[in-house]
Amino acid sequence: MKSFDKLIVFFVVIMIVLTASVDHILLKDRGETSGYYLVEVNRVKHRLDAGEKVSADDFTAITGIYDIDADDEAAFDSKREYVICKSGDRLYRIEYDDKTENGSRRSFVAVNIAFIAVTVIGLAVLLYLRSKMIKPFNRISELPYELSKGNLTDPLKEDKSRYFGKFVWGLDMLREKLESSKQKEFEHAKAEKTMILSLSHDIKTPLSSIKLYSKALARGLYTDPQKLDEIYGSIGEKADEIERYLEEIIKHSSDDFISFEVENRDYYLSQVIDSVESFYQSKLSLNGTELTLENYTDCLIYGDPDRLTEVLQNIIENAIKYGDGKNISIVFSDEEDCRLVTVKNSGCELPKNELDHIFDSFWRGSNTNGKQGSGLGLYICRRLMNSMHGDIFADINDGYMFVTAVCRKS
Template structure:
């Protein structure tokens, strides 16, 4: 990117130089295009002298003097520019000044100075952009690709540039978060592996006992019915022991699969709803889905505004994915010290019996119809609302799916 900008600077400098050269050529060519005024005045003087009239240099702006030859030989002695004309058999020296040429020279100087100043200003601006914008940005432009490749250990250098300080800080925060998440995933994988290895080893003992008792019964080694009953009891006991180990495995795997950083503070609800309105009004208009946000009384809420926005976005995305695409609306109500934000969508086909499970991790309802998804959207919503000391619940009414986020007021 920096090299391309350097080429752009070179092209602009070349263009400015070309324009300056063209203007100078045009100014220098001007006398050849237009007849100078002194020549017009000399022509008038010739006609007047030919007609026998007296002529004075004071009557002409560009004539210095008019001198007739007196035979002294000084006709050609003059420091000024002049022409010699023979009029009615007598020689005259007509001295003149070329004001047009002087003006052209002055104009050329003005043009060149102006072009130089313009060149310096433009080049100064371009060099400032190169130093303050292009160069700092080139240092961080490859960071997203590196993060995608998993290069997380190397921190970003502190960028003192005002334009990209916040951007660099945000990227470094993202890097740290990804690095922390990666470390947690590795630790979790390690713990799960240790758990499985430990429990699989523990299961071997009762499993071997069951196999031993089973073979003894199969071969008829226990002929006494009491002994057979005791053996069957031992098998049942070992089976219960294995079942306990399996339950422990399931319990370990069912622990929360995600952790969330929530920064609770006080904020106005409109901070969140304005962003939701701007984003989804355009998106749902393109999808030809009617989208309505009920008018509301603004109030101060307690929680994380970014996380609340994420919750409402997740709910609306579910409404888009699993509704019939006809109508999505957001309504509000108050209960005690809480503000309830309800997202409703038409075309709900979820069975009432499945409603209690929709906030479980990795659970997907019968209405998914092979649509892509992880089963984590509403689970994440519940975790976030719990972290903000709020709640979330859902209900089905008249073919409408209604998911409500309960937010605490300040």
């Protein structure tokens, strides 16, 4: 902000200096003589010799033409510059003003007005930029740093600027999203820890009983067959109890750990396909990969266009990562009340017997060696498509991978 204020001051100073310099040149030029009056004096004399009536108004440098008497000394005592010329038997005093004014005062005033106008307009533009762009941007410039430190509680002030209003609104939405995710993560971690502590405590009771029975049996404290059968049965019950607790722990561990917010509504499929195509046409052209888009008829789809875009992007990114980079195509088909969007890529090395697992969380196929990934991409795709009342499935045929998103028609 201070740097921009210095720029404004610098601009004003430069304009003042330029204006003063031009004024100095103009004033200096006005004080110089050009000798043009000699030309006009000769014209006057020529017209007088021709017997014409001459007026000073007909000339630029001539200010007066007077018929004088040679014996009149006062005629030669003039405060103006003049020359005496003779035409016929008479003498004439021709007064002149030969100061060069380059359009004179009007030019001087016009130049100054022009410089003032440029200064005012430039200053207005700079002040407008300061108010509408620099000041709002300066207010949010610290936000990324604050977000990186985890300071998510302070909301951003609303800004109605046409340039940064939507940007500020988006950043505040991002802040709220991060704050919400942080809170959910904290609550999830707290619940998980509480659950584990509770189940661990519950496991201790049957485990202690089993240990006591095992020690008693090891020492031969029970010899009665009926009592032994009772103890064996009790050990089995305690083991079953521990198994139930372990199943509960496994169940909680496998619960969904990612929350998905989907805003379903009606939208045209082309809205998503055009966005995906425009993005990947330029990206894939740099990689030398051909992207083919099959002709299709547009239709209304029910779901979240942003989430469907995310699904197709995840599928295409997998096609780029695990394909041979030769060709990726998007094809369309219809099935009952659904539109099927299939991403097909060549060079698939995934064994067909692993297809059942590719939508599981944290699962990575045997073709992922040396390639970074978390094993969550297709899992997220499945969750999103289910949230949009759709589905997703995959197939492999002749070295081609087919991943199809099933979108419900509106």
